[in-house]
Amino acid sequence: MTTVVVRHDLPIHETLEGTRDGLTVRTARDTAETKARLADADALVTNPASWDDELLESLDEGDWVQATSTGYAAFPVEAFRERGITFTNATGNYGAPVADHVFALALGLARGLPTFLDEQRERNWDRTKGGELIDLDGRTLTVVGMGDIGESVARRGLGFGMDVYGTKRTPAEYDGVLPADRVLEPSALDRVIGETEVLALTVPLTEETRHLVDRSTFETLPDTAFLINVARGPVVDQEALIEALETGRIAGAGLDVFDPEPLPESSPLWDLDNTIITPHVGGRSRDFVDRFVDLFLHNFDRRRDGGGELRNRIA
16 A cells, blocks of 8 residues: 655646555645655655655655656755655656747747737737747757757757757767757857857756856847746846846846746836746646656556666656
8 A cells, every 4th residue: 555645736636546556645735734644655746846854754764755847956865865765756747848838938039929919909900010020940049958858949949940059968978859069068058159049948956057047148148039948047147137138138038937936026027028927837738747647657656566767766
């Protein structure tokens, strides 16, 4: 018998119910309830925003934490290892939806959708604004972080006829859609920033990537460039970004992540005409829960049957 506690705002628990004999599913709404229910549970499903280090006290050696996210900077991975707690993330579940979101944001900016939506609400027919629109074909896309999501973004960029570069910590290990000379070490990003017209961020948040995009980046990007951030908010120096957008140092930004989250009502980003904001939903879709449950059950079956390494095991 295995009991899993699910703390998430989407109905993962409902989809998990009854999927396996011997699997009991319980939900939790806050840290206190999660701690209480973990007392006689074996597994926890949660996202980074719902993790609290207090939960370590309620996890025992041999327990399993399955993150619903790809990023795991919020989780105490070393403590999991020290305590013999298994930890897995959801790498591989987000490539398609997040890449689609990147291009939804990029196309929205390039094709002036915020302006035309405003015009639609006013029932105003003005074709003169069409002369300000931008084609993606032939423009340079740089994808910072060529993991599963970055690879999906690069593939779509090639499909749009873009000139695509990517960065990866270990370029020699890259085996994807880009030619080897188009995949650079992060330290070589400066070589292509000056010609980058769409800068897409898909890296995890680490000490190395915190404020990776800063004032010097905005000073080097062309003033026609768009920044698309679907990584984590602190990967960008948000104050420098606001300044770059307000002064026209870059043409626009499509932002799904912020520092902090939720984005405060007082943030100037809400009022900028050259910015599209979405509330950290890039990885979500109607298929999210089913896709995640498939991953969870794959790992559940392997743990139950002792049948090999878990998918996306970090600790």
